Amino acid sequence: MMPVDRLRFLLTRLAEGEEMFLSAFDVTPWPEGTLERLVAAGLLREGPQAENVTCDGCEKYCLQPVHVRPGLDDRPPSILVICDQREDIGRVSIKPEQLRQWRCGxxxxxxxxxxxxxxxxxxxxxxxxxxxxxxxxxxxxxxxxxxxxxxxxxxxxxxxxxxxxxxxxxxxxxxxxxxxxxxxxxxxxxxxxxxxxxxxxxxxxxxxxxPPQPAPSFPGRPSLMAAVEQEMHRRASNGELLPSLQKEAAWLAEWTDINHPGQQTPTEKAIKNALRHVYRSLNNPA
Ligand SMILES: [Zn+2]
Incomplete structure (x- = not known):
């Protein structure tokens, strides 16, 4: 997963529910430092410990409830899950760090x-x-x-x-x-x-x-066409609108190139097609 996808994944999950949890299993593949930085940014918060973890005994990544058995004679407690996917596996020992999880909300x-x-x-x-x-x-x-x-x-x-x-x-x-x-x-x-x-x-x-909606020709970017439309409105209210749609679109295409350098800007033809009705209503106010 690219970093941008990781953030997108979090946001998508939040769009569907108010909170979500990331397990140690989820964050292990992340590049070093990413988890710590997201915690520092306040977007993730650690806790509580997971009650279910992904078993790493089988190849099915099965999710199993955690069992904690108190240790005898001052020994640390043993943490395990019982894999039900393969008969030859049974108990799988779990390390404490596998129980860590992070909440995002x-x-x-x-x-x-x-x-x-x-x-x-x-x-x-x-x-x-x-x-x-x-x-x-x-x-x-x-x-x-x-x-x-x-x-x-x-x-x-x-x-x-x-x-x-x-x-x-x-x-x-x-x-x-x-x-x-x-x-x-x-x-x-x-x-x-x-x-x-x-x-x-x-x-x-x-x-x-x-807000303007991203036009299909500008995937993932704010729509420049909305800015062009706003400029057309401004020009109309100042009496600057050119006498034909063709001329106005050519002027606006140049304006867009100058004001949004380095971006994919709409062509004269695209402006004509997208803003034809706007030009008409501005040029012939009812
Ligand atoms: Zn398993």
Whole structure:
């Protein structure tokens, strides 16, 4: 597993439930230092000891309840599982470190994110799968930030202009964390550039603030098309809109190249196709 997949795996599991446990068996293959760094970042917390462990006596990785037998005459207790997969195996001795496990939960993720966003308040659980992180100074404006497991959270609890971060990899009502969080050599990094791109692509429609959705041509990246659309709106309100869709799209394609260097930017044709209806409504306001 690549490090990015490891983080994605954690977030995906949190999107489906409020907490999860990683066993010693799960973290053994991780590169050295990754576990310690995630614990230091606050995303993982050790304990309690596992009541079931994966048997390493058979080749089936069977999960078995742990039996602890007190040691006689000051000897340490013996820890074992009984494998039921193969008759020739029976008791399998377990080392104490095999009982270690680490908890990850939305509560820990909320505290970790709040720290990364330099929020001074203490995160608060509002409802199932929804946390309020507090007010963060985000590019251009201070905003109330929230953490949700996935779409389908109680949106009535999120005020207008609130920024929702989603543990899920996709969603229509928030910024998917896998697009702005990454593990860099075991260190958890908040990609402020990517977050800024998401936020700059948000635009007020009058009723609510909507995040742009990644277009199919930009997998995993915030959609530049939303930024292009926002720019078209800005130009229209300043009376700068060019007299034909063709000319406007050509102008915007150049604007995108200049303002988003080094990225795969939409072509003039793609802009024409995606924003035809927007251009029409701006050029011929009802
Ligand atoms: Zn077994």
């Amino acid at each position: 939305l509560d820990l993720l909320a505290v970790t994110l709040a720290r990364m966003l330099e929020i001074e308040e203490t995160p608060e659980r509002l409802s199932a799968g929804l946390w309020r992180l507090g007010r963060a100074e985000l590019p251009g404006l201070g905003r109330e930030c929230f953490l949700a497991a996935k779409d389908g959270f109680d949106s009535a609890l999120v005020p207008r202009g609130g920024v929702v971060l989603l543990a899920a990899a996709t969603g229509e009502h928030g910024i998917p964390l896998p697009s702005i969080l990454r593990l860099d050599d075991g260190v958890l990094i908040l990609d402020r550039l990517a977050l800024g791109e998401w936020l700059s692509g948000w635009f007020q429609t009058g009723e609510a603030v909507h």
